[in-house]
Amino acid sequence: MKARARYMDWAKHRAKPAIDLAGSNLLACSLDDLPGAREALDISGESPNGFAPLVEAIAARYGVGPDNVATAVGCSGANFLTLAAFVGPGDEVLLERPGYDPLAAAATMLG
Structure with a gap:
């Protein structure tokens, strides 16, 4: 059974906003494009x-x-480095829901 990311299900099925601030990527371009x-x-x-x-x-x-x-390379990498610096075994971490599932997974792994 494949684990499902609740956040991704929510993000894919939510109502379309007038201005979408949730995207975490940019259109690809090369140095030749600039x-x-x-x-x-x-x-x-x-x-x-x-x-x-x-x-x-x-x-x-x-x-x-x-x-x-x-x-760090990207926000996910920065989030992980931050958690790794502050979270240890047995620590409790509060996260918003719905939220970014990889952040919760990193907190679980570290704490």
Whole structure:
């Protein structure tokens, strides 16, 4: 039996809003679709601790060291990192319902 995500069932069957703020994705585009982007960006190389220029810029902006900055790939990754930093075995986590099922799954896994 496949587990069903109640949130996804709700999201797929809810009334269509006039302005939809629930989407978490953007239309795909490449660097070639953005004039000048390829020349302006250097996003190659290893980045186990995040893209170094981004981490350094965030650290400078907030007056902290780069070791105090964590970057994530998307909101789901950021949510997981945040939960991992604060939630431990036996902790209780309050979440809204309906809500984002992967967030609840991460909280269950961590706590």
